[in-house]
Amino acid sequence: MKTTTLKKLPLLLLFSVIFTSFTAVSQVGGWKPDLVEDANKALEEMIEKQPKLQSYKDKAYGYAVFPKVTKGAIGIGGAGGKGVVFKGSTPMGQSSLSQATIGFQLGGQQYKEVIFFENKAAYDRFTNEKVKFDGQASAVAITEGASVDVNWKDGMAIFTQTSGGLMFEASIGGQHFSFKPKE
Template structure:
């Protein structure tokens, strides 16, 4: 019983933090958070530096909050870069269904191999279904990833506890920097 209570408490705290992080519009702090998140991800997996260096652009979501009890959802805001310069803000939303319980936060980066992939993303034509695979960054693990449809996706857990065997997809929106 105590494990279930701890799980539910983790879920509620994580969900509350996620709601707080997603209120409001464009924020300069989001650029700082995205830059810091990418540096931390590269520190944990140095091979990501070559993706960053070779990419046309990338999107960094420094805090994606995910929670589920059977049906799950996730959301977060991030910054989109072209040539290492911020060009706009993106929102990520995710829906899943299956055996899942808990809550967690994670970081996500999507590298765009070329202009076509960047344009598809910024024109809101990118939706990842259950077939899209993100590589989870863990200490000491090898990262051998090929570009898929001009994109490479990496995630790193920030915290929380999530048991999951589910299917779902991610959807993105894009708002150009004014």
């Protein structure tokens, strides 16, 4: 009986990731003040772990924070999460992140992601839903003691911090974002 349950675990994981991705995209409607609080807390935690991020925040025209992105994969993977887009430090709207990947990958994890916008042009591209990160875009993973010096690419700098889980991955894919202004 335990063997049957273990065999079904990968399928359950895959379906939960796909469901999470689709629901993250569909739940952007309606302003959620709790999400702003979660985003601010997530960014504070990321800065606490890597203080150099404060300089990116200080220099940025704006930023998007995704406090909880859930990712899972068995060969084919997906991720999804909701976040808040800020101009300066003012929340301007909500965003959803969806990701699809294919390759050698197995597992599940949750992570935080922040995208800093160097200038108004980068911010406008993001809020006009003109940003899709492909396999060439790379986020800098925040770990204790590691350098996070990164050059702006197309006016953006991306950072992630793992919250939990375990993921083995050698895959390609991309992230897509949607934006809904605060009403």
